Amino acid sequence: MKKYNKIAMILLLAVAGIHGVNAQDVGFSQFFANPLYLNPAFAGSKVAPRISLTYRAQWPGLVSAFSTVSASYDQYIPDLHGGIGAIFLADRQGDHGLLKSVNIGAMYSFRFRVYDDIYVNLALQASVANYSLDWDINHMIFPDQIDPQAGTVNQTSATAPDQTSLFVPDFAAGTMIYGPAWYAGFAAHHLNQPSQGFYGQDRVPIKLTANAGGLINLAEERRRQSSLGLGTPVISPNFIFQYQGGFHYFNYGLYLDWMPFLVGVWYRHGIENPDAFIFMVGVQQDHFKVGYSYDVTVNELSNSVFGSHEVTVGILLPVPEQKHKVKAIRCPSF
Numbered sequence: 001m002k003k004y005n006k007i008a009m010i011l012l013l014a015v016a017g018i019h020g021v022n023a024q025d026v027g028f029s030q031f032f033a034n035p036l037y038l039n040p041a042f043a044g045s046k047v048a049p050r051i052s053l054t055y056r057a058q059w060p061g062l063v064s065a066f067s068t069v070s071a072s073y074d075q076y077i078p079d080l081h082g083g084i085g086a087i088f089l090a091d092r093q094g095d096h097g098l099l100k101s102v103n104i105g106a107m108y109s110f111r112f113r114v115y116d117d118i119y120v121n122l123a124l125q126a127s128v129a130n131y132s133l134d135w136d137i138n139h140m141i142f143p144d145q146i147d148p149q150a151g152t153v154n155q156t157s158a159t160a161p162d163q164t165s166l167f168v169p170d171f172a173a174g175t176m177i178y179g180p181a182w183y184a185g186f187a188a189h190h191l192n193q194p195s196q197g198f199y200g201q202d203r204v205p206i207k208l209t210a211n212a213g214g215l216i217n218l219a220e221e222r223r224r225q226s227s228l229g230l231g232t233p234v235i236s237p238n239f240i241f242q243y244q245g246g247f248h249y250f251n252y253g254l255y256l257d258w259m260p261f262l263v264g265v266w267y268r269h270g271i272e273n274p275d276a277f278i279f280m281v282g283v284q285q286d287h288f289k290v291g292y293s294y295d296v297t298v299n300e301l302s303n304s305v306f307g308s309h310e311v312t313v314g315i316l317l318p319v320p321e322q323k324h325k326v327k328a329i330r331c332p333s334f
Contacts (some may be wrong), residue, residue: 001245014135032332033312037073039187040107040123044076045329058308082110099141103129125172131196133164149287161198184212205245213238231259289314291334
């Protein structure tokens with residue numbers, strides 16, 4: 001009985017999403033390994049050309065698990081006085097990929113100095129999103145099919161929507177302010193609230209993101225290197241707040257960056273409900289880095305969903321020749 005109730009609840013939530021419940025964006029755990037997704041104002045923030053790749057498997061304990069891939073490229077262009085970037089995101093939800101979305105975007109981030117070593121980035125992003133529904137009645141269970149006692153036994157009266165693939169424009173904006181050892185930013189995604197509904201208007205709610213962090217050098221000499229070949233140990237505390245569709249998420253984190261290794265721990269929760277502890281480990285060497293994180297779910301779903309896995313790869317290409325030296329934002333790599 002409890003098993004059927006749990007299955008019914010998951011299916012009801014999935015079907016409700018098709019018919020018009022405000023959806024939430026994908027939430028990545030390695031925020032700074034996927035910077036353009038966090039805030040378009042990060043475009044060009046490393047100055048050098050940067051490639052970022054991410055794969056996330058969320059709640060693999062469920063049949064209808066979520067899987068997401070993301071790829072982005074950005075670099076600083078001196079003649080444009082800012083950075084340009086492009087991002088690709090593909091998300092797969094539901095059994096057999098029932099719901100799929102693809103988002104392709106481009107952004108520009110204008111950079112200027114406000115005082116001494118304090119800079120500001122202002123960014124705009126334009127994207128095209130595609131939402132598609134794989135209408136296969138054999139892979140779907142609707143509420144009217146479920147009997148509380150016998151399970152899934154009834155026939156459904158559900159009918160396919162007129163169209164199962166939608167293309168919509170999507171816009172975002174962001175800003176970053178930063179100094180030699182601190183940074184803070186704000187971003188707003190889905191400014192035009194595009195519709196993703198197959199049976200009518202179902203607007204994607206605006207997502208607001210605020211972040212702040214800093215770097216604390218633990219070595220007396222800034223460029224010290226130990227006999228083990230380790231670089232300067234740096235602690236980086238960070239805070240990220242996100243709001244979308246009535247849901248609030250707080251993320252508190254701390255990194256220890258001791259080249260070539262980096263480890264981190266985060267705690268994510270809502271206003272009242274805990275969500276997960278996030279543990280991360282990464283290796284970075286020269287122009288290449290790779291990271292892995294695992295979300296330990298701490299709410300009532302912990303025994304059913306088996307956490308979440310995330311793998312990231314980053315490549316930092318050589319900096320092109322420049323007439324004037326441009327300072328990069330010093331923030332965590334993952």
